[in-house]
Amino acid sequence: MAERERSHTRPLGGxxxxxxxxxxxxxxxxxxxxxxxxxxxxxGGIEDVVLVGLQTGGVPxxxxxxxxxxxxxxxxxxxxxxxxxxxYRDDIGLRPVLPEAVTDIxxxxxxxxxxxxxxxxxxxxxxxxxxxxxxxxGRASAVQLAVMVDRxxxxxxxxxxxxxxxxxxxxxxxxxVGEDGVWIGTLEDR
Amino acid sequence: MSAPRHLLSVADLGRDGIAEVxxxxxxxxEVERRSVPKVPTLRGKVVATLFFEESTRTRLSFETAAKRxxxxxxxxxxxxxxxxxxxxxxxxxxTVEAMGIDAVIIRHSSAxxxxxxxxxxxxxxxxxxxxxxxxxxxxxxxxxxxxxxVLAERKGASPExxxxxxxxxxxxxxxxxxxxxxxxxxxxxxxRALGAQVTLAAPGSxxxxxxxxxxxxxxxxxxEALGDADVVSLLRxxxxxxxxxxxxxxxxxxxxxxxxxxxxxxxxxHAMVTHPGPMVRGVEIASDVADLxxxxxxxxxxxxxxxxxxxLFLLLGGELPGAAGVPxxx
Numbered sequence: 452m453a454e455r456e457r458s459h460t461r462p463l464g465g466x467x468x469x470x471x472x473x474x475x476x477x478x479x480x481x482x483x484x485x486x487x488x489x490x491x492x493x494x495g496g497i498e499d500v501v502l503v504g505l506q507t508g509g510v511p512x513x514x515x516x517x518x519x520x521x522x523x524x525x526x527x528x529x530x531x532x533x534x535x536x537x538x539y540r541d542d543i544g545l546r547p548v549l550p551e552a553v554t555d556i557x558x559x560x561x562x563x564x565x566x567x568x569x570x571x572x573x574x575x576x577x578x579x580x581x582x583x584x585x586x587x588x589g590r591a592s593a594v595q596l597a598v599m600v601d602r603x604x605x606x607x608x609x610x611x612x613x614x615x616x617x618x619x620x621x622x623x624x625x626x627x628v629g630e631d632g633v634w635i636g637t638l639e640d641r
Numbered sequence: 642m643s644a645p646r647h648l649l650s651v652a653d654l655g656r657d658g659i660a661e662v663x664x665x666x667x668x669x670x671e672v673e674r675r676s677v678p679k680v681p682t683l684r685g686k687v688v689a690t691l692f693f694e695e696s697t698r699t700r701l702s703f704e705t706a707a708k709r710x711x712x713x714x715x716x717x718x719x720x721x722x723x724x725x726x727x728x729x730x731x732x733x734x735x736t737v738e739a740m741g742i743d744a745v746i747i748r749h750s751s752a753x754x755x756x757x758x759x760x761x762x763x764x765x766x767x768x769x770x771x772x773x774x775x776x777x778x779x780x781x782x783x784x785x786x787x788x789x790x791v792l793a794e795r796k797g798a799s800p801e802x803x804x805x806x807x808x809x810x811x812x813x814x815x816x817x818x819x820x821x822x823x824x825x826x827x828x829x830x831x832x833r834a835l836g837a838q839v840t841l842a843a844p845g846s847x848x849x850x851x852x853x854x855x856x857x858x859x860x861x862x863x864x865e866a867l868g869d870a871d872v873v874s875l876l877r878x879x880x881x882x883x884x885x886x887x888x889x890x891x892x893x894x895x896x897x898x899x900x901x902x903x904x905x906x907x908x909x910x911h912a913m914v915t916h917p918g919p920m921v922r923g924v925e926i927a928s929d930v931a932d933l934x935x936x937x938x939x940x941x942x943x944x945x946x947x948x949x950x951x952x953l954f955l956l957l958g959g960e961l962p963g964a965a966g967v968p969x970x971x
Contacts, residue, residue, distance in 0.1 A: 537668070538681070538682040538954075543682060543958040547644075547959050549661075549955075549959045552668070552801075553801065554671050554672075583681065587675060
């Protein structure tokens with residue numbers, strides 16, 4: 452059983468105990484490549500696209516997807532950024548909420564198509580917060596959502612545009628997207 | 642270890658707590674660089690500033706910080722409040738709390754007043770914005786934040802990349818009216834917690850009566866100490882606390898302990914000068930020196946907002962990390 456510290460789920464803490472592998476690292480790469488092609492197809496190129504990874508799980512995925520997009524459309528100068536939604540969450544005061552990293556949106560989003568990239572789509576609250584946060588950087592002409600895993604259990608009317616894998620889960624389970632692929636497991640007390 | 646509910650002293654934080662405050666402040670510094678520097682984080686929270694002593698920058702800085710977090714801000718102008726009618730501090734605080742205020746930012750001329758207030762409040766968070774000669778924790782935190790920012794800029798790195806280890810072995814020289822300075826006390830705690838060396842330089846009459854237990858050295862020769870320092874932290878001669886009578890004359894003080902153009906030439910090339918403000922040009926710092934690039938007073942003021950946003954956010958929305966082993970007060 453693989454065990455690793457979930458340092459990036461600071462408010463929860465604990466140790467992630469993996470139960471089974473859902474996608475291998477190669478599967479993740481293939482899914483990212485397909486999603487990148489879908490982004491190009493849907494937007495007729497990536498001229499207006501700004502790729503924004505959500506801290507922290509979405510950032511490495513956005514970086515990899517940007518590499519693929521640059522290979523598909525080498526002529527276009529793709530803009531990328533990262534976003535931390537801690538200051539926009541709706542559970543501030545209910546549990547400790549801390550920013551993981553500094554937000555970096557290098558361009559005015561007015562008139563651009565923002566593709567948000569995250570690892571796991573669960574309740575939809577992170578994406579709700581991200582939509583609010585994006586508003587502060589200009590009025591994007593459209594916002595699209597790319598996630599590696601859609602695990603269900605939505606609490607808000609939010610749906611992804613690009614999905615790596617639809618993965619039915621139980622609420623108390625945990626999905627971990629890392630360097631070594633996607634694992635399903637549970638979070639145990641330290 | 643429970644998280645401190647209040648920020649009364651730098652000692653409540655410890656090394657890890659300070660590191661966390663600086664980390665979160667970095668995220669708020671980004672918010673400040675936006676065209677609309679405001680986030681909805683503390684919407685619905687009420688922050689009150691209770692300043693029983695005059696202040697320009699600290700009060701403005703706290704109020705700006707709270708407003709950028711979308712909190713509502715009430716400021717009690719003591720001069721026009723019931724305090725003038727003889728209301729006690731306790732009654733004032735109870736009134737404020739009865740109104741459902743979430744955080745009280747207090748400055749008071751008596752050391753320990755914020756600690757006392759923290760004992761009285763039931764749910765509000767208390768932030769010490771300066772109590773007598775005792776402490777001014779947010780000033781020390783923003784000084785550390787500024788020092789790291791300058792070090793990072795010079796290295797061409799981001800402050801996060803530099804981490805907290807950049808303070809290890811840093812030589813800080815605190816100059817001037819240490820006796821009456823709450824900034825000096827908080828700075829000593831903060832810089833020492835981060836592993837810096839702290840040296841004091843002041844006329845004997847302006848050093849605290851006892852330095853027992855202070856992890857500092859006292860400079861034998863001011864001019865020599867200047868040549869060793871990485872950071873020179875100047876303090877204001879606090880005339881309102883009577884420090885005028887501790888020195889023969891202002892001119893003599895300047896001659897002996899002021900940072901004059903001649904003394905600046907002794908500084909190492911990279912040494913920076915901090916001052917908590919308000920500066921008295923011509924006394925503790927020569928006017929020309931105050932305008933040198935190495936004098937980072939303007940950055941300090943600018944960073945004050947981000948650091949105070951971090952404190953308010955950590956107390957009201959996140960979790961203020963405490964020093965290991967130091968019990969949270971109240």
